[in-house]
Amino acid sequence: MIGQPYRPVTYMIGSTSSSTGMNGGGMPASGYMGSMPPQVTSGSPMTPTGSVMPTTAPAFEQSYIENIFRLNLGKIGTFYFTYENNKDWNAKVYKGVLEAAGRDHIIISDPATGQRTVLLMIYFDYATFDEPLAYQYPGVIGNPPVARNFR
Known part of the structure; x- marks a missing residue:
């Protein structure tokens, strides 16, 4: 060659x-x-001949934790985090107003001092809230009415 x-x-x-x-x-x-090749929206299906099949985007967000947090911005919550292999403190609890939620972080603030804390979701375990949460189940548009007896 x-x-x-x-x-x-x-x-x-x-x-x-x-x-x-x-x-x-x-x-x-x-x-x-x-x-020029056709413009293709990310995730749009194509036929074997190469033409793009139009689809409509769903009108709901998927049930990921950051989307649940985004639906509940402004609410006070308690957030539990675990930091493995840390000699000083393995687990920490934060309480504050949920101000922002991204894919890999949340931002909470202390209502008394106004101090803001950025917390990484990689260490997140769970959260509790003292009030009802807005939650949009995947495939359902809007928040369906929920009739529950809380005892």
């Missing part, structure tokens, strides 16, 4: 009027016809 030196190639998209880069048959040397 004869090793040829590497030569980078630049392709011009949508420009087939010039004979530069053509292979003699009217097609670009790369075999690319010059048209």
Whole structure:
């Protein structure tokens, strides 16, 4: 096998009027016809011929902890965390107003002092709240009415 030196190639998209880069048959040397591929929304299904099948996005959020926290911003909660392999303190409990929730963190604040704390979800165990929580079950639009007897 004869090793040829590497030569980078630049392709011009949508420009087939010039004979530069053509292979003699009217097609670009790369075999690319010059048209842009279709815009595809992330996760959209495609047919075997390459056309995009339109879908509608669900009107609900999935039941991930950060989404449950986002539905309950402003509520006071108690948050339990475990920090493994820590000699000083293995577990800690934080109480405060839930101000923000991301995929990997929450931000709570102390109502008395206003001090804010960023807590990483990797150490999160569970949380308790003294009031009802808003919760949107996957596949259900809105918060369905819940009739429960709390004794």
